[in-house]
Structure formats: structure tokens, C-alpha cells
Amino acid sequence: MSINDTTSTTSSLSLNQILANSSKKTATSSADGITSATNSATGKKALGKDAFLQLLVTQLKNQNPLDPQDNSEFVAQLAQFSSLEGITTLNDSVTAISGNYKSSQALQASSLVGRSVIVQSGTTQVDTTKSMTGSITVPSSVAGVKVTITDKDGKEVKTIDLGSQVAGTSSFTWDGTKTDGTKADPGNYTFKASTTIDNTAVALVTYLPATVNSVTISQTGGELMLNLAGLSSPIALSKVKTIGI
Known part of the structure; x- marks a missing residue:
């Protein structure tokens, strides 16, 4: 072994x-x-x-x-x-800032509800018991400007002749009456401003007053959207020209 x-x-x-x-x-x-x-x-x-x-x-x-x-x-x-x-x-800091921004938006939104604003629009809701003032943008001096007002059915209610205008912003006022002098019914009306430049008809931009019914706050940090009386589509806050009482 x-x-x-x-x-x-x-x-x-x-x-x-x-x-x-x-x-x-x-x-x-x-x-x-x-x-x-x-x-x-x-x-x-x-x-x-x-x-x-x-x-x-x-x-x-x-x-x-x-x-x-x-x-x-x-x-x-x-x-x-x-x-x-x-x-x-x-x-963490960005999250905190985002939260503060949303709180600021909510506070800003609550202060806008019920206020009157002037926005770029051709249609608005009008209380014909009192006068309404709008404005137009004139690109250059023109011999005449007209504002045609039509009701919700597209029927012409009145035409306002503003005469000759210089370049800039011009205002117009509608007292709520029709062409025959009778009062129009309260409701939605469309305003179309036009003029003639070099023998060509040109539509002008109109700014009309409207009341803020509600405000939509973006959940992604976007811009405030205003829901206005008489307008089917919301308007961004940045499009507002003037905020009134």
C-alpha cells in the first residue's frame, strides 16, 4: 500500500x-x-x-x-x-418656486373675475342700455374709416363713420341704438372696421371691451386664459390691452 x-x-x-x-x-x-x-x-x-x-x-x-x-x-x-x-x-428649490408661482396665478385669477378688459377681438357682449367704447388700429393716414355693427344673426344694425384718421389708435363709441334710432337688444355683436388704402379695401384690427367670467389656470405652468362674456374661445392674459374696473 x-x-x-x-x-x-x-x-x-x-x-x-x-x-x-x-x-x-x-x-x-x-x-x-x-x-x-x-x-x-x-x-x-x-x-x-x-x-x-x-x-x-x-x-x-x-x-x-x-x-x-x-x-x-x-x-x-x-x-x-x-x-x-x-x-x-x-x-427642491424649483419645486418650491413652481408652487409659489401657481399660488400667485390663483390670486391673480381671482382678482380678474368680474373685471372689464379690452382685448383684440371682433365680437363682444354689449349692454345696449349704455354706451360702449372700442378702438381700432390705423396703419397710416386714411381718408375715411367705417365701423359696421352686426347682430348675432349677421344682420347689420348700424354703421359708424369715423371720417379721416391719422396713423395710430382711434376710438369709437356706440350708444346702443340702431340706424333708425331705436334701442338694440342686449347681446353679442360683431364690429368690423374697414378703410380704403390705395383703392383697396382693408380690414382694421379692433379692440373691444369684455367682462371676465372666469379664468383657467394651467396645471403645467402655462399662461392664464381668460374666459370672456360673448366670446366662445378663451383669450391669453398677454393679449389683454387694458384692464379696467
């Missing part, structure tokens, strides 16, 4: 081989530690600054003794941590 001596085989292992095996175990332990820390810190959620710091500490605790963390890499990771924290703080 023969006996095999394994002592020589074990003793023949060099110091480098032993350290190499130790290095492999350490690297495996380090990887397992970081993986465990990642799962514990994130919980399958987005990596935040607290989780990032926990992973960084775990990485330092489980680093390979034969190949320790390089100083430059450590500083780079700290810089990344600072950047992450700064971005998180910036996001």
Missing part, C-alpha cells in the same frame, strides 16, 4: 499565490458587499444622495487591500456626491 504525501504540494504554494487567492476572495467579498449595500440603500428606487453616500462608504470598507482606492478616484466620487446633492437641492 502506498501513501501519498500532500504536505509538499501545500507547502510549495508561493506567497504570491496565497495573496492572489486572498485578493480574489476580498474582491468577491467587496462586490457582494457593494451589491448588498445597493439593494439595501435603493430598494429598487432611484439612487438618491443618501444611497450614494452609503454605497461610497461600503466601497471604502470593502476595498481590495492589494489595490486600494486611488485618491483621485475618491476625490472624484466626492465631487460627484457634491454635484448630486446640489442637483437635489436645486430640484
